[in-house]
Amino acid sequence: MRLLKSSVHPDIKDIHVSSFNRKATRAIVLNGQNILLLYTERYHDYSLPGGGIEQGEDVISGLIRELEEETGAQNVTNIQEFGLYEEFRPWYKPDYDIVHMESYCFLCNIDEVLLEPKFEAHEINNGMSPKWINIHEAINHNKKTIKHSDKKGMSIERETFLLELIVKELLN
Numbered sequence: 001m002r003l004l005k006s007s008v009h010p011d012i013k014d015i016h017v018s019s020f021n022r023k024a025t026r027a028i029v030l031n032g033q034n035i036l037l038l039y040t041e042r043y044h045d046y047s048l049p050g051g052g053i054e055q056g057e058d059v060i061s062g063l064i065r066e067l068e069e070e071t072g073a074q075n076v077t078n079i080q081e082f083g084l085y086e087e088f089r090p091w092y093k094p095d096y097d098i099v100h101m102e103s104y105c106f107l108c109n110i111d112e113v114l115l116e117p118k119f120e121a122h123e124i125n126n127g128m129s130p131k132w133i134n135i136h137e138a139i140n141h142n143k144k145t146i147k148h149s150d151k152k153g154m155s156i157e158r159e160t161f162l163l164e165l166i167v168k169e170l171l172n
Contacts, residue, residue: 004083025063026050041127043153071130072115
């Protein structure tokens with residue numbers, strides 16, 4: 001899979017220290033200029049649906065599971081590789097200094113009707129909800145959050161980069 005970007009958090013001076021590797025999936029579901037995203041109230045941002053790949057799970061199975069859980073998507077088909085976004089971030093647990101996050105991004109189709117999402121407790125507490133939104137509106141929203149909000153999380157830079165790349169490569 002092609003490498004879209006490798007990003008190192010500014011607080012990290014050396015990526016060759018004790019690190020934890022986390023693999024995740026990200027789903028790109030388009031309908032014209034609209035894209036299926038997750039809005040997170042806590043961070044005031046839009047992100048691609050997806051999440052961590054469970055032990056023993058392959059990337060595609062993880063993609064389908066996460067998309068179904070977070071958005072209520074049904075009948076995930078026509079899955080195509082888009083690319084890998086890797087990042088090195090500070091880790092918050094004592095066993096490791098940093099996390100090496102690998103986000104495997106895939107373009108796919110789903111049925112038009114969404115079922116009820118099956119959010120985990122932390123996703124509910126963060127105020128997550130699936131939304132179809134114009135991709136340009138989502139990008140502008142995230143850019144305003146980056147510039148003006150103290151609520152922003154560490155993922156918004158990745159998500160905004162990916163949304164802009166989707167526009168450049170898939171919608172133009």
